[in-house]
């Protein structure tokens with residue numbers, strides 16, 4: 001409704017002054033405008049024929065009678081509006097149905113039907129710019145839905161239920177299937193509905209109950225929504241409802257309607273609506289509507305919808321997550337509506353993220369873990385999805401899945417405090433207004449003091465997987481993946497431990513819960529370190545984590561086996577000297593890296609120094625001293641080669657240590 005621009009800036013006093021100035025100018029120039037037809041579309045890039053130009057609706061005052069048996073709807077619509085240009089004619093949107101008569105300012109007006117849904121009204125007198133006028137349209141017929149909403153069988157607008165009732169729900173179009181409207185989110189208006197149905201039926205709509213009374217044709221139910229609503233946010237649902245009436249703590253009336261046969265779980269979920277609204281209010285600021293509730297169909301449709309103040313739910317979709325989502329839209333989508341449908345992420349990304357926030361607060365869900373689960377579970381198709389200007393027909397897809405992931409990344413990129421402040425203040429700044437993505441970007445930049453062009457390009461304006469700086473902002477680091485050792489592998493001391501993480505990420509490795517190494521991932525995300533050499537042989541469990549964070553990789557059990565012969569360093573400690581024919585001792589020492597357990601059964605072969613031949617047994621002496629023990633040996637090649645047959649063990653429990661001595665002469 002009234003100039004949505006007015007709410008785009010926080011400086012309300014300045015905006016008010018501008019409004020007054022504009023009004024003054026309007027009066028002065030009104031007479032100079034040449035009356036012309038109002039545009040037949042509101043200029044949306046996806047749905048150019050939706051909505052109309054040249055006026056701004058302030059109120060719809062709609063009276064309908066509906067006969068479930070014949071599906072016949074009879075309506076009398078009064079549209080109160082203000083001309084924003086001098087109008088020789090103007091359009092409303094109405095699809096199907098028969099128009100019986102039109103009056104403008106009480107005088108009969110000419111009308112015609114053109115295109116898919118244009119009702120062209122030519123008043124007897126042209127309407128000067130700035131003039132308030134009312135148009136009264138009498139019509140009747142059997143309303144029909146617009147096929148082709150979300151899902152193959154989906155429809156938008158007036159739909160019938162198996163119970164014989166009916167309801168209106170749809171996005172981006174719905175109202176035009178059952179009443180003449182300016183069907184654009186840019187023109188919000190108050191909505192008052194008096195609906196007459198046979199006595200055995202009940203009718204529920206948006207806003208507050210404004211009376212129920214007996215009339216000739218049945219019972220008339222009056223509902224009044226004072227919070228300006230886009231036409232598609234209005235609804236009427238007719239069934240044999242059970243109404244559940246409550247109040248919020250501040251007195252806001254809550255009326256929910258349960259269709260016959262809906263499951264108890266739906267009613268139990270709806271019972272938490274006051275708690276849900278309190279929670280959302282704590283995140284998004286004051287609840288923007290004057291009433292609340294839910295309309296719970298017992299009819300499968302492929303969506304639930306954030307109809308103003310009282311969302312409408314598909315049968316079986318009355319679960320907590322959906323209720324949180326649709327009510328979050330009261331702030332993000334309804335009170336603050338999109339400027340163009342290409343901005344739909346400003347509705348759906350936020351409503352979808354609200355369920356994340358709810359689950360974090362109420363169920364203790366770790367959102368960082370959820371973020372990485374989403375990234376791990378999704379591939380190319382996910383990243384190909386667009387969150388902005390996704391094309392007509394694609395608005396209601398990726399925003400639900402990629403949207404909350406993007407917002408979680410944004411919260412880390414700008415910091416939690418700035419993010420929370422944005423979420424809480426944005427709805428109040430734009431209450432009853434329309435917004436676009438560029439405005440949102442500027443506002444987050446203003447609050448966070450950060451240039452966000454790179455982030456918005458990476459996540460919103462373009463598709464494809466964002467660069468690591470946007471995918472892993474702040475402390476939002478993935479749990480490193482351990483590639484080696486493999487689960488259950490047998491490895492040697494000092495073996496390589498490697499895997500992948502975010503580029504540049506610090507990775508800490510623990511074995512049996514104790515930190516053993518920290519390393520950094522390379523530019524392509526590869527990281528590598530080694531197991532400590534002094535790890536005891538046997539079973540161990542290894543995990544990796546982002547340095548300083550609790551979330552661990554899946555545990556990798558492995559068996560440490562002592563190192564083998566190749567880990568040994570063998571050295572002849574001095575050159576023996578002896579007279580010809582005399583004996584001497586050749587001392588050879590075995591060493592392993594400090595603390596590394598080594599066990600080898602390989603035979604150790606020694607060649608006698610030139611001029612010497614081995615003559616006797618080798619003795620094994622630990623470097624801690626103590627008596628040596630004989631080793632099993634074999635002499636080959638006439639004493640030129642000594643083969644030690646006993647296994648060599650170092651740094652193992654009970655193992656003696658080098659050096660080994662071998663007599664020779």
Ligand SMILES: [Zn+2]
Nearest residue numbers: 325329348351
């Ligand atoms: Zn939604």
